[in-house]
Amino acid sequence: GAVVSQHPSWVICKSGTSVKIECRSLDFQATTMFWYRQFPKQSLMLMATSNEGSKATYEQGVEKDKFLINHASLTLSTLTVTSAHPEDSSFYICSAGPGAPRANVLTFGAGSRLTVL
Amino acid sequence: GENVEQHPSTLSVQEGDSAVIKCTYSDSASNYFPWYKQELGKGPQLIIDIRSNVGEKKDQRIAVTLNKTAKHFSLHITETQPEDSAVYFCAASRQGGATNKLIFGTGTLLAVQP
Secondary structure (H helix, E strand, O other), X not given: OOXXXXXXXXXXXXXXXXXXXXXXXXXXXXXXXXXXXXXXXXXXXXXXXXXXXXXXXXXXXXXXXXXXXXXXXXXXXXXXXXXXXXHHOEEEEEEEOOXXXXXXXXXXXXXXXXXXX | OOOEEEEOOEEEEEOOOOEEEEEEEOOOOOOEEEEEEEOOOOOXXXXXXXXXXXXXXXXXXXXXXXXXXXXXXXXXXXXXXXXXXXXXXXXXXXXXXXXXXXXXXXXXXXXXXX
């Protein structure tokens, strides 16, 4: 079945540094990937929709300059948390779908836990 | 805007009993309803899904029912086992030409007591 690899699985960084998280679709091409943020004991909050070869579409309230998304190929999307602060600490998860006709069927990565000191 | 409500937020059952989780969606154009299981520290895993042209779907101990008129859908787990313990999320989306985003429910923490 479809596999989505997310790396790193966890990262600890100092306040003010930037952190990049990668999301790869291993056995299918994904024209669209999604990035979510999840706080402890809460649901997944969609941050942005990453479109291959074009700008990401951000959800309301998500700072595009803070969370930079790049979708340079059909198998790779990256999320960069710029100038990270402790309040950015969270579990970040990506998902990808194979496109039509099974466009809705999304596979999720294992998540990346970011801790900002 | 689009919204998916999920109940209960926590559910504790004895091993072997059944568990039912219910969701209600607001967007009448939604036509795809997946259920995900998330274990601690991991990403969500798709366990079953249903499309709006079907009223019920079953896969071994797991079944999902859909009532389009009432905009309700439910997850049923029979003969629960301790390894079923996890957080379960329902979701809804519209099917279109491109990949469409999912709207998630708030999650249900299922605890199966041995």
